[in-house]
Amino acid sequence: MRTYILRRLLQAIPLLIAISILSFFIMQLSPGSYLDTMKLNPDVSEELIETMKKQYGLDKSIPEQYFHWLWQILHGNFGESFTYKVPVTHVIKTRALNTIILSIAAMIIAWGVSIPIGIYSATHKYTIGDNIFTSLAFVGLSIPNFFFALLLLFLIVKFNVPLPITGMTSIMYDYMSLSGRIIDVLKHLLVPAVVLGTASMASLTRIMRGQMIEAMRSDYIRTARAKGLKNKTVVYKHAFRNAINPMITMFGFQISALLSGAALTETVTGWPGLGKMMLTAVRSKDLYLAMAGLMIGSVLLILGNLIADILLAISDPRIRYN
Amino acid sequence: MNRLNQKDFDKNTDISKEKKSEKKEYDFLNDTWRRMRRHKMAIIGGTIVIILYIIVIFAGFLGPYNPYHGFKKHFFHPPTKIHFFDEDGLTRPYVYRTESFDWAEYEVIKDKKYPIKFFHKGDKYKLFGLFKTDLHLFGVDEPAHLFLLGSDNYGRDLFTRILFGGRVSMFIGFVAIFITTVIGLIVGGISGYYGGWVDNILMRFAEVIMSIPGFYLLLALAAVLPMGISSTLRFFLIISILSFRGWAGMARVIRGMVLSIRNEDYVLAAQAIGARDPRIIQKHVLPTTTTYVIVRATVSIPGYIIMESGLSFLGLGIQEPNASWGNMLTAAQNVTKITNFPWLLIPGFMIFFAVLSYNLLGDGLRDALDPKATENN
Numbered sequence: 001m002r003t004y005i006l007r008r009l010l011q012a013i014p015l016l017i018a019i020s021i022l023s024f025f026i027m028q029l030s031p032g033s034y035l036d037t038m039k040l041n042p043d044v045s046e047e048l049i050e051t052m053k054k055q056y057g058l059d060k061s062i063p064e065q066y067f068h069w070l071w072q073i074l075h076g077n078f079g080e081s082f083t084y085k086v087p088v089t090h091v092i093k094t095r096a097l098n099t100i101i102l103s104i105a106a107m108i109i110a111w112g113v114s115i116p117i118g119i120y121s122a123t124h125k126y127t128i129g130d131n132i133f134t135s136l137a138f139v140g141l142s143i144p145n146f147f148f149a150l151l152l153l154f155l156i157v158k159f160n161v162p163l164p165i166t167g168m169t170s171i172m173y174d175y176m177s178l179s180g181r182i183i184d185v186l187k188h189l190l191v192p193a194v195v196l197g198t199a200s201m202a203s204l205t206r207i208m209r210g211q212m213i214e215a216m217r218s219d220y221i222r223t224a225r226a227k228g229l230k231n232k233t234v235v236y237k238h239a240f241r242n243a244i245n246p247m248i249t250m251f252g253f254q255i256s257a258l259l260s261g262a263a264l265t266e267t268v269t270g271w272p273g274l275g276k277m278m279l280t281a282v283r284s285k286d287l288y289l290a291m292a293g294l295m296i297g298s299v300l301l302i303l304g305n306l307i308a309d310i311l312l313a314i315s316d317p318r319i320r321y322n
Numbered sequence: 323m324n325r326l327n328q329k330d331f332d333k334n335t336d337i338s339k340e341k342k343s344e345k346k347e348y349d350f351l352n353d354t355w356r357r358m359r360r361h362k363m364a365i366i367g368g369t370i371v372i373i374l375y376i377i378v379i380f381a382g383f384l385g386p387y388n389p390y391h392g393f394k395k396h397f398f399h400p401p402t403k404i405h406f407f408d409e410d411g412l413t414r415p416y417v418y419r420t421e422s423f424d425w426a427e428y429e430v431i432k433d434k435k436y437p438i439k440f441f442h443k444g445d446k447y448k449l450f451g452l453f454k455t456d457l458h459l460f461g462v463d464e465p466a467h468l469f470l471l472g473s474d475n476y477g478r479d480l481f482t483r484i485l486f487g488g489r490v491s492m493f494i495g496f497v498a499i500f501i502t503t504v505i506g507l508i509v510g511g512i513s514g515y516y517g518g519w520v521d522n523i524l525m526r527f528a529e530v531i532m533s534i535p536g537f538y539l540l541l542a543l544a545a546v547l548p549m550g551i552s553s554t555l556r557f558f559l560i561i562s563i564l565s566f567r568g569w570a571g572m573a574r575v576i577r578g579m580v581l582s583i584r585n586e587d588y589v590l591a592a593q594a595i596g597a598r599d600p601r602i603i604q605k606h607v608l609p610t611t612t613t614y615v616i617v618r619a620t621v622s623i624p625g626y627i628i629m630e631s632g633l634s635f636l637g638l639g640i641q642e643p644n645a646s647w648g649n650m651l652t653a654a655q656n657v658t659k660i661t662n663f664p665w666l667l668i669p670g671f672m673i674f675f676a677v678l679s680y681n682l683l684g685d686g687l688r689d690a691l692d693p694k695a696t697e698n699n
Contacts, residue, residue, distance in 0.1 A: 018526070030545050144628045154664065157660075259538070264635070283638075290542060297534065
């Protein structure tokens, strides 16, 4: 197991290097730079721009810049953000954490809802309840999450629901007790997490239902029933345990969708995460911040997939690590 | 010999005759259609999709105004109320004119009724981009306005803009999935068929693209697009971005399928006869993947529609003054705006309906073309 994890981590290194080359050259293609916009400002002197160019290494050739940047990254230095004027690592640390919090919350909501509903739908196939849930899953699957977020915000304001509509903390956050702070953040988390969770919820429900139906058809279920076991035991001890396995594979697939979905949800709900930061960085041509965003996003994705594979290996003894 | 026996047998029994005639009628399209019809929701979804395409193609004729025509004194105008009754009872539908008395506040002036005229002559436009005309399905005479779904911040008719915006949203998915599929088939086909270092390089590249969170990559790529390029060019560049992100997943699965097909007898036979590789890939290997490709294409179109509207919503996709359902929602980004002018949210419902219909269609199509895949539903 340990060698398996180690090998997977080692395999990720060339992948990350390739990603860094790709993202670096994409950003180089981008027309204009942050300094160009600065030049338009009459208060900024030529000398300042020249010093900044030198400071950020922008006067060197592109391959040189790349290797310089890569070398810096290996030393844990992601460069300095043009807009925030602080090291990128400072900005990105909290942002990445916020995105992880949001993604985990969304995942808890999605899994917490979809598994029971999937089981219900499968055991009550073609009943009214199943039909309602299946239709709702289609609706959830089809609603773009930024629109869903707008809709929720609209409803919250319209019906005066006592929920905050933007950001991560209230103005009074600094004066709150620890428990007050946690409740405050949770309140802000609710809307983005529900929005982000809905899309995965819909697809997970459909898969859970399908897996459960397949499991319920197998021979060991017939055997269990023939033995005279209670329905509850048959469903939860025999069928459920076998149906849940493929769901863990889905966990890996979901991460990419979660990170992508988070970017839009964060923008609409003002949750200060990685995606929102990426957008501002890309818009203001904040080169190093945008590249760090791409890199950290990819690292999260690769790690998430690794965790999914490990979970699968633990839960399913048939899978060998090779 | 065998056939002869079969003939004799058929003569003697009715049952086998029936069976034989059934077999004769077997035809891929017919069979698919038969299975498809069982999914009522898929048929409904498909019908809505077709209707949406027809509507957006005839946008110029169906919308009462020019999508860029801003009525400066009528910005954020609520949907115009259409009256069907007057003092004498049921009458020809008519509207009243409105005048603003405060910022985005309008009062109805009931001095004259303006009937809604069919085949009304209004703003000029080009039908299919070819014929110049000013004929609209309906409209009202100035100074009254007919804002079926209200107007936006420049006083442009939201209904007309939704029709025109639908062109972008409905066609971008369609074209993007076409390009993605072509690239996916070529790369996946080559990779799976030749194997070796070609396969290695192509698949590693696909892996790199798939390891960057999709929307982040799209954001970075969209930022590369220069500002101030023509809207058509921008449209195609956005399609290329979406396809650049999308081909990898398709290529991976095609490669897997090709790998397993490569050693089938009929491929070996073709090789033995001396058929050249491109011919074998084209004629023998790739057709086997047709069903998968069709299903995958239909199922992924909604994803492209959502991606495009997301990019446009953030201001990185289709730019003003051109309309797309995504960038129309940008106006609704502000919470106070959506509570005061809730009709700004309507383009979002259009995205939702288009995506929902496509999802229903794709689901039915998957069942019809590949019954094995979803026998558990």
